[in-house]
Amino acid sequence: MHIQVFIKSGLIVLGLALLSSCKEDKKTIIADKVVVNFKKEGTLSLKKADSDSLIKTIDIEISDDEYATQTGLMYRTTLEANQGMLFIFPDVEMRSFYMKNTKIPLDIIYIDEDKTIVSFQKNAKPMDETSLPSEAPAKYVLEVYGGLSDVWQLAVGDKISFTQTDD
Numbered sequence: 001m002h003i004q005v006f007i008k009s010g011l012i013v014l015g016l017a018l019l020s021s022c023k024e025d026k027k028t029i030i031a032d033k034v035v036v037n038f039k040k041e042g043t044l045s046l047k048k049a050d051s052d053s054l055i056k057t058i059d060i061e062i063s064d065d066e067y068a069t070q071t072g073l074m075y076r077t078t079l080e081a082n083q084g085m086l087f088i089f090p091d092v093e094m095r096s097f098y099m100k101n102t103k104i105p106l107d108i109i110y111i112d113e114d115k116t117i118v119s120f121q122k123n124a125k126p127m128d129e130t131s132l133p134s135e136a137p138a139k140y141v142l143e144v145y146g147g148l149s150d151v152w153q154l155a156v157g158d159k160i161s162f163t164q165t166d167d
Contacts, residue, residue, distance in 0.1 A: 002069060008133070012068045013127055014025035018047070018149075019115070021039065022053075025066065028132070030095065034074075034075045035077075036074075036075050036076050037097060038059075038061060038076075038078075038079070038080070038083050039061055039165060040060070040061070040083075040165065041060060041061050041062040041165055042059075042061075042062055042086070042162050042163055042164040042165055043057060043058070043059060043060065043116060043135060043162065043163050043165075044056075044058045044059075044060045044084065044086060044142065044160055044161070044162040045160065045161050046120070046152065046154060046158060046159075046160055047158065047159045047160070047161070048113060048158055048159075049055070049109060049155070049158050049159060050157075051076060052159075055152050055153070055154065055158065056152050057082075058082050058083060058084050058144070059082055059083050059084075060083070060084050060085065060086045060142075061083075061084075061085045061086070061090070061161060062085075062086055062088060062152050062164060063086065063087045064087070064088040067159035067164055069087055069089075071145055072085060072087070072097070072102070072104065072143065073085055073102055074100070074101040074102050075101055075103065076102070076103060077102065077103055077104065078090045079106075079144070079145045080145070081106055081119035081145060081148060083144075083145075084142050084143055084144040085142070086141070086142050086144075087140060087141040087143075088139070088140055088160060089094055089138075089140070089141075091139070091140055092112065092113045092137045092138065092139045093125075093135055093137050093138070093140075094133060094134055094135070094136075095110055095134045095137075095138045095141055096131045096132060096133040097121070097124075097132050097141065097143075098128070098129050098130060098132060099124050099125060099128045099129065099130075100122075100124055100125070100127070101128045102126055102127065103126050103127065103146070104126060104145065104146070105123050105124060105126055105145070105146025106123075106124045106136070106143045106144065106145065106146050107122050107123065107124070107143070107144050107145070107146055107147065107148055107149040107150075108120065108121040108122075108123070108124055108132055108141060108142075108143055109141065109142040109143070109144070109154065110135070110136065110138035110140075110141055111139065111160055112136065112137060112138055112139060112140075112141035113139040114134045114159075115140065115159055115160045115161060116157060116158070116159055117155070117157065117160070118134065118135065118137070118138055118156060119134050119135035119136055119154055119159045120140075120149055120156075121133075121158065122146070122147070122149055122150065123146040123147055124146065142158070142160065
């Protein structure tokens with residue numbers, strides 16, 4: 001008789017433990033559903049260095065303060081081929097980005113103060129915290145969906161121009 005009570009008590013404790021662990025899993029899933037939508041804040045044009053011919057025009061989100069720079073494209077689940085994020089820094093120096101909490105592959109394009117592309121980090125791996133440095137000092141950094149810099153045949157020396165929309 002005591003054994004049956006002991007077994008029943010053990011099963012109840014086990015059942016409660018399983019239920020409470022399921023609740024924790026649900027909290028994790030809910031917390032992971034951060035949705036950050038693209039907000040068009042400008043337009044950026046990419047041009048060939050040798051001919052000044054237009055390669056591509058995309059909509060951009062602008063990152064020009066500390067919070068936006070630290071967050072970047074983190075938590076995004078989509079980025080269209082006609083969208084990107086332009087980081088504008090107050091100075092020109094060697095830059096380095098990483099992919100912490102970034103769920104989509106990115107091409108990271110480093111651009112100098114003359115708006116000339118100086119280096120690339122292509123197809124940066126999602127969620128990877130490895131440092132992805134520029135090969136030359138940069139004032140701007142453009143992030144686009146991974147692989148697009150090859151599709152658009154961008155090269156070091158190509159130029160950008162951009163306009164910000166008025167709010």
